[in-house]
Amino acid sequence: MAANSQFATAVHVLTILAKNNKERVKSDYIAGSVNTNPVVIRRLLSSLQEANLVESQVGVAGGTFLAKRPKDIRLSEIYKAVSCGEVFALHPNKPDENCPVGKNIAAILCELQKEIDKTVEEKLNQYTLRDLIEKIEEN
Amino acid sequence: MAANSQFATAVHVLTILAKNNKERVKSDYIAGSVNTNPVVIRRLLSSLQEANLVESQVGVAGGTFLAKRPKDIRLSEIYKAVSCGEVFALHPNKPDENCPVGKNIAAILCELQKEIDKTVEEKLNQYTLRDLIEKIEEN
């Protein structure tokens, strides 16, 4: 499949919204910057709205704007809003129950998976959207 | 696509090899425990062999065994041997160069991506295969 790039796209979209302050931005405009279809953007905005990161207005002169200030949006919130949150996947098939290893490995891997995911989340929690915007402006 | 479960499978496979000490284990047997096709296992073993984690012998009475002791195999080595090593993907399409955000976002995201990947690797470096095996035996 295509690799999941929703987190990267979400950061891009939120940065655009931040730059436009409290103005309503149209999905068409955002799609132009991201270079994709407006529906893809609206779908993503839907997830971000559910996480209370953005607000949208329908109708003429509608569009989307940030629901919080960039300094109050942590990257971990963005990550949680759009990802399934798993760094590596578990086996697609159930291991053989008759094998002593197969029988017990799944639980151990699941535990490890959670620990790694938590590590990523903690790291992303150290940055806010404002931190990223400042880096962009340094260029 | 199907989610990449190679790391989880690799850990499973290496645990089986560890349990069988220095005996040669056949891909058919491993495939039984993992519940997949032997060729999938041989393909994975090929990557692990390249990373010097296992050795294989072809022919009658052939099979695979660990190239190092479990306490000398760090989970980070396994991860590097089988993954592309990216927690989240960048945009599939190139952002619009005319947009001030689109123009600069890729570099920032790439930097962030590397930092997150490094965080995961460091965490996985804290554990050895033996640590996992001990956990399994506690059950």
Add this chain to the structure above:
DNA sequence: TGAACTGTATCAATAAATGTTACAAAATAA
């Protein structure tokens, strides 16, 4: 009332991963 939006359902296209088949090459044992 008409125009310009979002929201969302549905389907098509793409791409990555796994699963399968086939067979050459190697090792061993009889």
Add this chain to the structure above:
DNA sequence: TTATTTTGTAACATTTATTGATACAGTTCA
């Protein structure tokens, strides 16, 4: 030396996650 067993790998099929596209109902506002 021949038959057997096993790895290694190429080639292709299948599955599934993601993105992209089309269509249209529902809102808002002039």
